[in-house]
Amino acid sequence: xxxxxxxxxxxxxxxxxxxxxxxxxxxxxxxxxxxxxxxxxxxxxxxxxxxxxxxxxxxxxxxxxxxxxxxxxxxxxxxxxxxxxxxxxxxxxxxxxxxxxxxxxxxxxxxxxxxxxxxxxxxxxxxxxxxxxxxxxxxxxxxxxxxxxxxxxxxxxxxxxxxxxxxxxxxxxxxxxxxxxxxxxxxxxxxxxxxxxxxxxxxxxxxxxxxxxxxxxxxxxxxxxxxxxxxxxxxxxxxxxxxxxxxxxxxxxxxxxxxxxxxxxxxxxxxxxxxxxxxxxxxxxxxxxxxxxxxxxxxxxxxxxxxxxxxxxxxxx
Amino acid sequence: xxxxxxxxxxxxxxxxxxxxxxxxxxxxxxxxxxxxxxxxxxxxxxxxxxxxxxxxxxxxxxxxxxxxxxxxxxxxxxxxxxxxxxxxxxxxxxxxxxxxxxxxxxxxxxxxxxxxxxxxxxxxxxxxxxxxxxxxxxxxxxxxxxxxxxxxxxxxxxxxxxxxxxxxxxxxxxxxxxxxxxxxxxxxxxxxxxxxxxxxxxxxxxxxxxxxxxxxxxxxxxxxxxxxxxxxxxxxxxxxxxxxxxxxxxxxxxxxxxxxxxxxxxxxxxxxxxxxxxxxxxxxxxxxxxxxxxxxxxxxxxxxxxxxxxxxxxxxxxxxxxxxxxxxxxxxxxxxxxxxxxxxxxxxx
Numbered sequence: 001x002x003x004x005x006x007x008x009x010x011x012x013x014x015x016x017x018x019x020x021x022x023x024x025x026x027x028x029x030x031x032x033x034x035x036x037x038x039x040x041x042x043x044x045x046x047x048x049x050x051x052x053x054x055x056x057x058x059x060x061x062x063x064x065x066x067x068x069x070x071x072x073x074x075x076x077x078x079x080x081x082x083x084x085x086x087x088x089x090x091x092x093x094x095x096x097x098x099x100x101x102x103x104x105x106x107x108x109x110x111x112x113x114x115x116x117x118x119x120x121x122x123x124x125x126x127x128x129x130x131x132x133x134x135x136x137x138x139x140x141x142x143x144x145x146x147x148x149x150x151x152x153x154x155x156x157x158x159x160x161x162x163x164x165x166x167x168x169x170x171x172x173x174x175x176x177x178x179x180x181x182x183x184x185x186x187x188x189x190x191x192x193x194x195x196x197x198x199x200x201x202x203x204x205x206x207x208x209x210x211x212x213x214x215x216x217x218x219x220x221x222x223x224x225x226x227x228x229x230x231x232x233x234x235x236x237x238x239x240x241x242x243x244x245x246x247x248x249x250x251x252x253x254x255x256x257x258x259x260x261x262x263x264x265x266x267x268x269x270x271x272x273x274x275x276x277x278x279x280x281x282x283x284x285x286x287x288x289x290x291x292x293x294x295x296x297x298x299x300x301x302x303x304x305x306x307x308x309x310x311x312x313x314x315x316x317x
Numbered sequence: 318x319x320x321x322x323x324x325x326x327x328x329x330x331x332x333x334x335x336x337x338x339x340x341x342x343x344x345x346x347x348x349x350x351x352x353x354x355x356x357x358x359x360x361x362x363x364x365x366x367x368x369x370x371x372x373x374x375x376x377x378x379x380x381x382x383x384x385x386x387x388x389x390x391x392x393x394x395x396x397x398x399x400x401x402x403x404x405x406x407x408x409x410x411x412x413x414x415x416x417x418x419x420x421x422x423x424x425x426x427x428x429x430x431x432x433x434x435x436x437x438x439x440x441x442x443x444x445x446x447x448x449x450x451x452x453x454x455x456x457x458x459x460x461x462x463x464x465x466x467x468x469x470x471x472x473x474x475x476x477x478x479x480x481x482x483x484x485x486x487x488x489x490x491x492x493x494x495x496x497x498x499x500x501x502x503x504x505x506x507x508x509x510x511x512x513x514x515x516x517x518x519x520x521x522x523x524x525x526x527x528x529x530x531x532x533x534x535x536x537x538x539x540x541x542x543x544x545x546x547x548x549x550x551x552x553x554x555x556x557x558x559x560x561x562x563x564x565x566x567x568x569x570x571x572x573x574x575x576x577x578x579x580x581x582x583x584x585x586x587x588x589x590x591x592x593x594x595x596x597x598x599x600x601x602x603x604x605x606x607x608x609x610x611x612x613x614x615x616x617x618x619x620x621x622x623x624x625x626x627x628x629x630x631x632x633x634x635x636x637x638x639x640x641x642x643x644x645x646x647x648x649x650x651x652x653x654x655x656x657x658x659x660x661x662x663x664x665x666x
Contacts, residue, residue, distance in 0.1 A: 211530035218523035224562050259536050259567040263598050264558070293566045295598040 007221040016226025019144045019184045023104050024267030024297040028075030032303035033063055034108040036080060057086045064094050068101050076104040078147050095142045106145040107138050122163040125150050125170050135181035145184040148174040154197050154205055164212045172216035179223055188230040189213050193274050195237035199244050203234045203252040210260035224264040230301045233270050233283050250286035258292055269301035324494050328538025331456045331496040335416050336570030340387030342604035345375055346420040348392055359614055369398045376409050378623045383413045385630040390418035390459050407454030418457040419450045425463055434475040436482055437462050447493035457496040460486045466517050467506035480524040484532035491535055500542040501525050514546045515555040522563035536567040542604050544576050545586055553589035557597055572604035583608040
């Protein structure tokens with residue numbers, strides 16, 4: 001076993017690490033604006049707007065046309081494929097608008113869930129086929145980071161070790177391919193909050209999942225300094241009758257992370273999952289105040305939590 | 318699924334005490350055969366009494382060593398020996414604020430089908446032995462695994478087997494209230510360069526921490542004892558980069574072994590490691606045997622030997638200060654401030 005085949009050159013590593021640092025610099029976070037066509041459909045339907053390409057374009061235009069002060073809090077925006085090639089009403093490409101504001105452009109790379117036979121409805125994620133070519137093209141088109149969401153759920157027997165191992169491996173393959181093409185991979189192993197499990201159980205599962213993810217990343221020679229993590233906060237299941245404070249959520253979350261995420265990872269941007277805007281913010285605040293050692297930047301990668309309110313004004317039109 | 322350890326707080330307190338600011342470990346656990354070379358080098362017979370006398374010399378050095386010694390690792394027989402005043406050695410160590418540790422592995426054994434690679438034995442009856450050691454005053458333990466850094470080694474089998482063994486040992490220790498020191502030592506076999514050594518160290522440590530997770534080890538109640546990454550010029554960066562990529566922040570401390578380095582080299586290297594500007598969330602300190610003893614061994618009488626031993630302690634511990642970054646998650650200002658203070662200590666010291 002020799003280090004005869006380095007995965008990346010020094011220059012590649014430097015570029016990746018600089019991109020990652022820019023995204024999470026000075027407390028900045030990520031705006032996840034990468035809802036697929038179907039998901040956008042649900043969102044627009046709630047405000048009685050038809051799900052057309054033009055309406056989706058208009059909605060994103062509202063987000064991206066805010067003034068430059070947005071770059072004080074947003075380091076990166078994740079786009080869906082369609083949005084990367086859309087323009088504002090003046091004909092300017094969205095991705096150029098974002099770059100001019102100093103925001104790093106990212107792209108959702110996974111292609112949805114596929115079932116794992118022999119499990120209790122567990123899934124892995126597709127999207128590895130031709131991924132290298134897609135990444136190379138996206139890089140040319142101005143993208144500097146990618147996102148890939150793996151999903152694990154908690155029940156009596158879930159997540160199974162197969163589901164953990166398979167999703168960790170897929171995340172590692174995706175991360176490796178991204179880095180080969182100059183894209184920083186955001187690694188998203190989401191343990192979803194469906195169910196009635198308590199906080200402690202979520203913490204336990206999150207630790208097992210993250211340990212597997214970081215072992216897989218190591219096995220696949222992924223350069224950790226050029227990645228970001230997008231995990232769930234550790235919370236009880238939606239149907240759990242016991243209620244927890246933001247401080248309890250924070251302690252469980254940071255404990256899980258500090259037992260599994262190496263210090264080399266520059267930043268952790270929490271997903272909002274099923275949380276309300278307010279809860280997501282209160283919890284993130286409590287996490288930053290938690291006294292346990294946190295050698296990574298702790299920030300957000302929110303979609304619904306930042307966008308929910310923005311959608312409401314439309315209803316009044 | 319969740320697995321409860323009732324003794325979490327006790328284990329974490331033990332680990333924290335060992336690597337408290339400025340403190341490190343004295344490894345005085347040479348086996349009967351192992352100490353023979355050392356005594357022979359000063360023309361002394363390898364008898365039980367001479368071994369007792371020699372350990373006493375180290376353990377009863379005056380209070381000037383107290384701020385430096387977080388823990389002492391002993392060999393089985395030494396645990397049951399006494400000082401001249403009749404106090405058992407564990408009691409002597411505890412009276413100086415140190416944690417008593419015990420070597421519990423039973424040496425390396427070959428792995429068939431490999432090129433001279435090994436695993437380590439000692440798991441049989443380990444739980445009963447740990448329970449007894451705990452009663453007899455030990456609060457931590459050490460287990461040494463050895464991996465060879467050669468052209469085709471370590472093999473995947475060797476890494477997996479040694480990582481698993483370390484995890485089983487750790488699990489059994491924690492069940493008995495003993496904080497395990499995890500020691501995956503990588504021995505150079507022939508020439509190797511720094512990058513290769515760093516690469517292999519990362520692979521080994523990643524496997525170790527995955528195994529510890531699989532075996533439900535409470536990381537806050539463990540310590541890591543790895544080798545520094547040598548040779549030479551960029552030791553500090555390589556030595557810090559490998560654990561940054563593999564050792565979770567929950568591990569309270571990393572106590573470097575001295576391996577083949579000379580006393581001076583070890584102190585200089587530990588200093589450089591602590592000064593490395595990369596963020597290090599664990600305490601970084603020493604677990605030295607020869608580095609603290611070699612010079613003392615050369616002295617002509619007990620008093621001179623103890624003085625020399627105490628003097629050796631002046632070297633590494635000043636260099637083992639932990640930098641506590643109070644990360645707010647949004648700025649690195651507090652980190653640079655603590656790093657600045659850290660450098661000032663050395664510049665003025």
